[in-house]
């Protein structure tokens with residue numbers, strides 16, 4: 001294997017984005033302000049690639065990552081690999097076949113190519129579901145990273161630790177090939193549930209420690225902005241988007257106003273209303289949140305197709321908690337719109353779907369994507385040089 005060949009002075013980092021989906025990793029690079037260029041993105045899904053191309057102007061390579069060779073890898077002369085491989089082999093709901101699942105093959109294959117390539121990356125960033133860290137694919141990944149001379153730090157973090165009212169804990173692996181090193185080396189080979197090492201290099205970050213106690217989880221909840229700040233700007237609720245989250249008094253005022261809106265405004269949200277039959281059947285199992293809530297559940301790729309366990313529903317005009325299923329119908333219960341899910345994933349305002357991508361596809365693509373509020377500071381930390 002070739003010795004580490006860091007980028008030349010003035011040259012941007014050359015990045016490969018594997019499993020690019022709708023570009024969450026690329027947006028995170030942009031948000032982190034890293035001088036990097038995505039040389040090539042890769043995804044097998046043509047709809048995801050349509051969305052990616054619509055927003056970034058270049059189309060990912062549309063093929064199976066499993067078919068890439070070491071020569072292909074070398075030809076890109078990339079310094080950095082960003083990877084968010086399929087999660088299904090490791091999810092609690094799945095069969096947990098781990099490395100035996102065909103959807104895990106391409107990830108293992110690409111990792112092995114790192115040992116065969118003459119220009120392997122010097123940095124690597126990988127995202128997956130919680131559960132990956134105990135899988136045999138993880139064990140293999142660590143073996144390969146060690147063989148290839150990488151130091152690594154692992155994290156399990158959720159947007160709620162970054163003030164976003166969204167619970168989506170995810171596993172992240174950051175790796176740097178020696179002699180490159182992390183800013184906080186005492187975290188090498190550790191799995192952290194706190195983002196504290198990221199603080200040092202990001203003055204903008206305000207991080208809440210969470211070690212699982214009741215007081216800290218209450219503190220975490222209070223540190224998050226209210227859901228109303230993430231609601232769709234294109235309707236009446238934009239009146240409240242600029243309100244100051246720290247002012248409880250003003251927030252109450254805003255919520256009063258939400259109650260005032262007339263039926264006309266609701267019309268445009270018809271397609272997002274939860275049908276009564278679903279409320280009758282699943283009401284007690286639904287996770288319902290309100291504009292002043294400071295938490296919502298993870299949106300999965302099945303959101304809008306199924307109501308149970310796929311993400312929260314919004315009771316937009318009701319301030320009082322009416323927990324009983326029979327009263328839910330009066331609350332105009334609705335799905336979060338794709339734009340609102342994108343907001344909770346901290347996608348930029350200019351992100352959009354091309355017209356031909358249907359509603360279910362939009363939710364599916366967003367459900368597969370990631371939180372930019374979490375990934376951007378992690379990338380900033382990965383790319384930072386020790387002082």
Ligand SMILES: C[S@@+](CC[C@H](N)C(=O)[O-])C[C@H]1O[C@@H](n2cnc3c(N)ncnc32)[C@H](O)[C@@H]1O
Pocket residue numbers: 019020021022023024025042043044045048063064065066084085086087106365368369370
């Ligand atoms: C968890 S999603 C990653 C989403 C992405 N990070 C984003 O921001 O949207 C996994 C992606 O990998 C793609 N994929 C899965 N297996 C693949 C393979 N063997 N080759 C290429 N792409 C693959 C899927 O189409 C999907 O878009």
